[in-house]
Amino acid sequence: MISAPVLPDGWTLVALDSVGSTNDEAVLLAEAGAPEGTFVWGREQTGGRGRRGRGWASPVGNLYCSTVLRPDCTAQRAAELGFIAAIAVADLVRDGRSVRVKWPNDVLVDGGKVAGILPESSIGQDARVEHVVLGIGVNVAFAPELPEMRYPGATLGGTVEAAVEGLTAGLARWLAVWRSRGFETVRAAWLERAGPLGATVDVKLGEELVSGSFAGMDREGALLLETPAGPRRIVSGELLGRAA
Ligand code: BTN
Numbered sequence: 001m002i003s004a005p006v007l008p009d010g011w012t013l014v015a016l017d018s019v020g021s022t023n024d025e026a027v028l029l030a031e032a033g034a035p036e037g038t039f040v041w042g043r044e045q046t047g048g049r050g051r052r053g054r055g056w057a058s059p060v061g062n063l064y065c066s067t068v069l070r071p072d073c074t075a076q077r078a079a080e081l082g083f084i085a086a087i088a089v090a091d092l093v094r095d096g097r098s099v100r101v102k103w104p105n106d107v108l109v110d111g112g113k114v115a116g117i118l119p120e121s122s123i124g125q126d127a128r129v130e131h132v133v134l135g136i137g138v139n140v141a142f143a144p145e146l147p148e149m150r151y152p153g154a155t156l157g158g159t160v161e162a163a164v165e166g167l168t169a170g171l172a173r174w175l176a177v178w179r180s181r182g183f184e185t186v187r188a189a190w191l192e193r194a195g196p197l198g199a200t201v202d203v204k205l206g207e208e209l210v211s212g213s214f215a216g217m218d219r220e221g222a223l224l225l226e227t228p229a230g231p232r233r234i235v236s237g238e239l240l241g242r243a244a
Helices: 022-031 081-090 160-181 183-192
Strands: 012-019 038-045 063-069 099-102 106-109 112-123 129-138 200-205 208-217 223-227 230-234
Touching: 012 022, 022 038, 022 063, 022 112, 022 129, 038 160, 063 160, 081 099, 081 106, 081 112, 081 129, 081 160, 081 183, 129 160, 160 183, 183 208, 200 223, 208 230
Parallel strands: 012 038
Antiparallel strands: 038 063, 063 129, 099 106, 106 112, 112 129, 200 208, 208 223, 223 230
16 A cells, blocks of 8 residues: 655645646635645646646656745745755755756756746735745656657656655755745755756747857846857746757
């Protein structure tokens, strides 16, 4: 018999056999007052959502989850939580495999995408965050190949239950770091797990394609590039697969 995963103190597990999207379910719970640490886990999703209006194939075997967070902060600072999710996923990968975070929120293992992260914030009239739903999909057993994927797929291995326990522990740990020490410590941890400075990267900005060398991430979470036309600071865009 498989025992239910153990979550960090104060977290609540909402386990569902099948759900449209765990993000949608978590938003409904958050709007009904669910506290921080409410963790919605679906064995499968029938309407999994990815970034930029894409879908996220979600058959049984991989991890699909969304965590309700209630940071007392502005929308700008809430965007920092996506980097926490990427670090927590990267820390699940066992030693001996190459793991890299890619701006903004991708995690690659041995060059293949192992997880997708979809943070969604609700902003109040005072421009402060009411709640954030941090949606994370991890390829545990298999890597769906979709035509629009920018990277090949990779898998984490192990069981979904072990991934739930490791991921929630990592999220709780890095959230505590973010609250006590601020984004600077999270940024340093993210940069340690990112590709080398100077690596050539391509970034899609709407219809524009910008190539340059990776120059880090600034204190606001923006990607820094050195391009032939000079330095560029990118707040929204998509890194393409050539990134080293
Ligand atoms: C991406 O496009 O890279 C982000 C994919 C995010 C998928 C996860 S699976 C759990 C949660 N529920 C969803 O509908 N999407 C996110």
